[in-house]
Amino acid sequence: MTLTADAAKIQTAAPPRRRRIGQVPAFAFLTVAPTLVLMVLIVGMPLLYSLYLSFNSTNPITKRWVFVGLSNYERVLQNMDFWYALARTAYFSVLAIVGTTVLGVLFALVLNKSFAGRGLLRSVVLVPWAMAPVSIGVLWSFIYAGNFGLLNGLLHDLGLGALATAWFGDGFRSLNLVAITQIWNQAPLTTLMMLSALQSMPGNLQRAALLDGAGPVKRFFSITLPWLKPTLLFSTIVATINALMTFDIIWIMTRGGPGAATTTLSWLGYVQSFQFLKFGEGAAILYILTILSLACAILYFFVLSPKKAKKDEASMAEELKTVLTRVRPTMVVIPPMDRRPWLHPKTQKTLSLLLFWLGVVAIFLWSILPVAALLLISLSPATDLIRTPPSMFPSSLTLENYRMVLMAEGTTSVQAQRVPISLWNSFVIGAIVSVVNVALGTFAGYGFARYADRRFFAASLWALLLTRMIPGLTLVLPFFIIFRSLGLIDTYLGVIIAYSTILMPLAAWMMKASFENVPVSLERAAQIDGCSRWSMFVKVIVPVVRPGIIAALIFCFLVSWNEFLFAMIITSTPRTQTIPVVIAGFLNQARFYEYGPLFAASVLAILPPVAVAFFFQRYLVQGALSGAVKG
Template identity: 50%
Template sequence: MASTTVRDLTIGTGTAAPQRAEKRDWLPFLLSFPTLLVVFLVIGLPLIYSLALSLHRINMLTQKWIFVGLGNYTSVIPQPDFIWALARTAVFAGVTVALGLALGMGMALILNMRFPGRGLLRSVVLIPWAMAPVTVGVLWGWIFDGSYGPMNGLLLDLGLIDRAIPWLGNGSVAFAIVILVHVWNQAPLTALLILAGLQSMPDNLHRAARIDGAGPITRFFKITVPWLKPMLLLIMILTTINSIMAFDLFWTMTKGGPGSATTVFSWMGYAMAFQFMRMGEGAAILYILTILCLVLAWFYLKLFFPTAARAKALTAKDLEPADPANLTGTVLSGMRRTTARLARLPAFTPRSTFSPRTRRILGKVAMWTAIVLIFVWSFVPFAWLILMSLQSAADLVRTPATVVPGPLTLENFRYVLFPDTGTGGQSSVQASRVPFGIWNSFLVAVAVTAVNLVLGGLAGYAYARSGKSRLMGGTLWALMLTRMTPSLALILPFFLVFKTMGLLDTRTGLVIAYCSLILPLSTWMMKGYFEGLPPNLEKAALVDGCSRLKAIWKIVLPVSIPGLVAAGIFCFLISWNEFIFALILTGTPNAQTIPVIIAGFLVQLRFYDYGPMFAASVLAVIPPVVIALLFQRWLVSGMLSGSIKG
């Protein structure tokens, strides 16, 4: 009996076994079925519903649907606004991916060095990424404000300009600023992924190259870049999709303006559906965005995964059989190929015009200069947000603008934490909603994290042990592609269905919607972690008489706590910072989360609301920033296990 059970478990791990036995092993599919069912319900059905919306014209007053076929598509595609929005989206994605990759590479190379305070700098680098894009937009929108912004204040104080510059009033400048802010917010994700790849690199590669006389630049292009190639392709997938789906910064900073200068595809679809109430045309635009994202994901995956013909051209020593459903395994296989190629590189020829002592001095100067620049780039904007929250309303709106702070005060925090005290005789309804927003964000984030750890953990284990079977591999492909679905494409069907079911303006509705974003992420992340656990753990338990489920509960679960913690951190951060779903699906403090409350300050902003807005922004970033600072090591290990941030 024990041998039979062990044989069944071996089948689950994907090793060679009789086809007859493999067909009887349904446990992996049963473990992944709840996740697949939830993903189908919260992503598959809404996408089908969104397609139906795009084929109709809808009268929101009479609720009448008129079938027009492809009429919505043919009416929006030829429009110049559509073409320009598509072009701006392509430019935005291309520039942000290139800049983010270059900046993230530089940051990762520095963070991988040994120097005093490296742990602190690694934590500081995570701050921009941990902040909600809404808070980031509020912060940088204020920095470049044309009337009171610190950028104008700095230039005026230095005497470089004699009058304020309307930074966001110029279309080209505003578009460039949003690009800069997006890179500031997203580059740490790239840095974390590259850092994880660097930490997996064997030390003997660079050691052998140094013995042969190779300098740092030569080693970077001959060793580091080839080693990181699989990870760089993964980064391209994630950052490109994130750039195409960018919405929060445009909402908080420009709202598609001035004019239509910053109207990208995502904003155009949102405006068409929810501002002009042309649901059919909006659904068509967002469905086109979905198709573009899926095609792009397919293109990247084709580059990322070796085809069967390419796999045959590689020797068994260099590459294990590639599995398109096994992303982490493919990355590691690519790294093994790189190691084999590096072993065949010709010897390096030392070339240097400086003495060894001079090179060491110049290297240290360059390293510490880069460290200071990274610290300033990552921390100073965040510190400025804190400083602004400690300023009175009168000091925030001084003219001419200046960066010289006024007296510090905690009054703004008193206004948002204890709203009954009033704001100097003036009530601020939006400030009074901040405690409710924080509480709602906490409840929703905890619930989403719990659901994803349970479902994603079970599915991740199933895919880690049986991912090579045709059934499991196909479902994992489908699960990965759902992660490439733009959030905006699901908003319209969620809004209409939730309205019918009475789930609008409820925390339950938000939990359901957020799971559509995070469940593929948590499954992928846990799969990568379980693949690192030896199957012998379960085999030994089965030999001792445990059932497979008991072996998972008693043996696998205790040793997977680090992976569960890392996945839980990511789920909590994404849930806490999510904006677009909460913006559309909630309307009162009963369910509005803190990002929506902060965005509400921008709708009808009065001068005495500036201070409370910044205080609320600081309160909103405290939980994710503290988590990022305390668990930065877990986050790096989670990245290496196959994790991502939408």
């Protein structure tokens, strides 16, 4: 009787049935509709426009368009410069992917251990990833500078001045140095992905293997690596896309030189489009790059399909049992003498501890030394920055460089006077675009999380994520042409629209992962209490995912703050220029008295990202990233 009465009560209290479309409530379609419509407008239409552009020959003087079909693609494919650029892109990408993946996994294995100062080291590791690529390019350009660079200065200070050289004087070496810079910037992202996956791995798997006598190497290949495989595959694809689309660092460090030694496909497409004004051929090159990026994305979707999903604890335990049985079928087969360790247990433990702390120190120095060098040179007098022979240590410390960029007093540098307003522009644009995209992403994330098994939502989600695999250069060319005709060049609105092409898929994906952690029973309880779907979503579900919303806001703001390509093309005056654009502008003047303000501005540009890395690292690792990389 009690169960019957309760059932009747629930049936009576249940909200009225709403109009459904194919068993899916209309509310679900409304949550994803704004995001999908906007992505069609700001990504789909420009992408089609870029494709149309690649089939035309344009004259920038007469502004005439002539349809030429596939002629642009034929000219591109018949040009040896394209094939050389493709080969450099492949080499650069492989080197960057391998370095990023290997270092990321090693760093994550160290940071997953408990030790004094782990929180500080996690924050330090995040700093290179949080920095703007423009600031990274400025920093490493000065490190490798031939006459007065920091690396040559260090060699002179150590009495090894004979080894000093013009590091960018050799083309092949230049390509490798740019790849190392890319690895330094991207390895922390892989570290965070691996660390989030390691923290989700059940501890009893490792303990069972340890009790069964499996060593650290065996445990890594039999347990840790299989568990990391889905995340490792995803991080590899992300590293591939980032390597293929590398532009900011090349623009700052080498401009494709010396000669064409660092001219990759992204740089070649930029040069054809915006320097030679061959929009058709430039669009063709960038579309070929887009096809390569999408091919990687399709590979990612194929490999990380649900059939390849991460194994649960039970299957992992069963596999562990099988592996260990295969290694040691019975206790009788392997005599005790064969299991004796090569070293005394105390010696082995001491060596392991020593190697671990050497790894900790190496990770700390790898991450912090370049940043410390940037801070040091920003406090150096201008004359110290160009002295020969160079030295790592300044003759004195001064705040003059910061005074020049913050107060614009005593300087004739136009770029230095633009720093304060550019910092404000970056903050305002970052705040607006983050709030808008996270708000839309919150609605879309709910629909994608709750109805991911429905064909429409699954296809829409993958289509949304595919847009993230499109090189920004492919979109910036049609943006430049369209925005110029609409009067959106050099406006906040134009920059916000361009940035949304990057942030909207990111926000939707992160919020989808957050909603997946909310039990459906919570929604049912709210509906039983009489809540409509809207009130249930706003009053019940959104407060629960508030940490995910905050994490998405942080990530979106960081991406917006560091964005350079769209801002460089779409902005033209101090009214809207962001801090990465102003920093890049210093390099065009190339006067020695500009170096001090340049490095001071670079330090100011990395302060917000570094602050986020230090104060939110634990929150980001355990919360946002574990959901953002969820496959």
